Amino acid sequence: MGKVAKQSIQTTIFSYLGVVIGYVNVLWLYPYALDASELGTFRTIQDIGLLFVPFAQLGVGHGITRFFPQLKSNQSAFLSYGLALSMAGFAVVSAIFLGFRTQIINLFAVNSPEVIDFFGVILLITLFALLSSILDAYSRSFVKVAVPTLVREVFLRLLTGVLVGAYLLKWISFQQVMQGLVLVYGLAFLGVLIYLLWLGVLKFDFRWNTFPKGFRTSFLQFSLITFLATAASTLIMKIDSIMVSSMISLEANAIYTIAFSMALVIELPRRAISQVVMPVIADHFAKENLEEINALYKQISNRQLYICLLLFVGICANLDALYYFIPNREIYEAGKHVVVLIGLGKLFDVVFSVNSEILVFSKHYRFNLIATIGMSVLIVGLNYLLIPIYGIEGAALASVAVMFLFNFVKYLFLKIRLGFDPFSRDTLKIIFVGVTAFGPGYFNPFSLSPIPNILVTSLLVLGLYLFWSKLLGVGNEEWKWVKNKIKKSGS
Incomplete structure (x- = not known):
């Protein structure tokens, strides 16, 4: 209980620190450094990229948390299995996105054409945010939640603030700001990756036939049900912002x-x-x-x-x-x-x-x-x-x-x-x-x-x-x- 309590306290502190940094960014730094069109582009690209994450994840994150305790061994194989499923989901999302590229461009072409220039950034944000979410879930299964929370809530927001601050100081262009978002999300993923390597729990094992009988079926069923609910919830939270950009x-x-x-x-x-x-x-x-x-x-x-x-x-x-x-x-x-x-x-x-x-x-x-x-x-x-x-x-x-x-x-x-x-x-x-x-x-x-x-x-x-x-x-x-x-x- 001592370890759990310590993790809970640290997670709470990091969460509220992230809220403070987020509000400084959103309510002061961003509107000060970026004009309204740039700020709209900056937020829209991230919103679309993060909207794709639950669709690519296929509910694997929640599935790892739910089924991890059932495995006395083979945790590394379980992680590899979850990552493989998520990458398959990312491939499907990317194929749909690129296949309907023309239609998506038409949605933004009239009112928000600037978004079209950064479509590649969207998929890379999705990729790194997806990988981070899977490693987050795996770390949570070991009751190690504080450091991933620090990376997600504090480190990520600090880096985006630094990125916009560099633009304010005229060190980089706005195009480099948008490209820099890929680096920001990539570094956040790298932070969790290094933490799991340091813990000694990040290993890859592709012997998926060692899972207990019926395990994969139960895991897939639960993950897909969770995926639908999570994807729909994310759509409810993000779609209004995206539609405001495309329609106004x-x-x-x-x-x-x-x-x-x-x-x-x-x-x-x-x-x-x-x-x-x-x-x-x-x-x-x-x-x-x-x-x-x-x-x-x-x-x-x-x-x-x-x-x-x-x-x-x-x-x-x-x-x-x-x-x-x-x-x-x-x-x-x-x-x-x-x-x-x-x-x-x-x-x-x-x-x-x-x-x-x-x-x-x-x-x-x-x-x-x-x-x-x-x-x-x-x-x-x-x-x-x-x-x-x-x-x-x-x-x-x-x-x-x-x-x-x-x-x-x-x-x-x-x-x-x-x-x-x-x-x-x-x-x-x-x-x-x-x-x-x-x-x-x-x-x-x-x-x-x-x-x-x-x-x-x-x-x-x-x-x-x-x-x-x-x-x-x-x-x-x-x-x-x-x-x-x-x-x-x-x-």
Whole structure:
């Protein structure tokens, strides 16, 4: 347990450090060093490359994590087998991409022709990100997660920051920046590779006939099911940015990307809670403690909603002041409504609680796959419908609609099949508290410079939030939880 605890602490530290570096990059360095068209190209090429990764991986990463404990030996052969499958998947993805090259060029030719010049970069990003993901999964199987997290969350973001910084200093051209992305992702892969070599666990063995009987069939079935769900989830996360580039412009995607990144702050507590609660849910299902799962379902919904709603209100109340610190803000302020809409969508994820986690660990896990694939198709259709009418706000509306429907469908399924319900009277009370705390953002009588304005507005929001929480008797457990987390991180 000592090693696991140490790995968990280090992984948490590296993850949050990566978040800080990522936000410095996205909200300051990139818009300062790159013009909107360049930033749109920079993000679009990476988004397309990373979108291809789960399709090329064929679910092998999750399959390695799931089936590794079943092998007392032959782990090296298992790694070789997984890498071979992934490379076959990459070959298929590359063939499809190159085979439909003309059609793909036509998608970007009118509104974002700059993207076409870097199609080769896309496939190389996919290749190195794919190989890194497989080695990540293999390292995770040895309960060695901290260093791969450091490489993925910190090292990769630092290198992209250095790359853009070199362009800012006029040491390299923008074309070299884009080509440099291949080097960045290649070095990230090399970092994990060297770490596994240093651990002495990276060996290659092609004696695949030594696997237990039926092992490969079970592994392939699980991997392909996971592949469909993961690919659909990635499509939901990445497709709006890519479609904004192809249907509007690269500048529009730059504006959308900045706004989307600001809204993502709202769901950070949800991610932390989700990671902690997954093994608890799995354990309850193993013991058939359904009542405990339902109680946890409600508790987490209220806890997430209370914390994340406060973040949402705080960001919306300070939106003008926050945009003040973004370089070339006169361009990027057009994304204010996107921040609000995406933030609202994240709140839907929050209030519907851990429905995905419950489905994954239940006997109904295949329903999550069906729902995810259905929603990925829906978001593409909604983007085609709404982007021509409402622009980047249309892409945000499509995301909000899909987030709500995705969660509502899973809610109904869990309600009907298992009798689970995350909502209670406290849910309405918390929503009321959030609505009343919106006031300072619209009726702030002070005319202050940005930093004092953020401080005053945030204090007013927090004061109202706490006042109504105390009056309605909500939030006590949530504040205790926050204090405990602060104490643990400081000890």
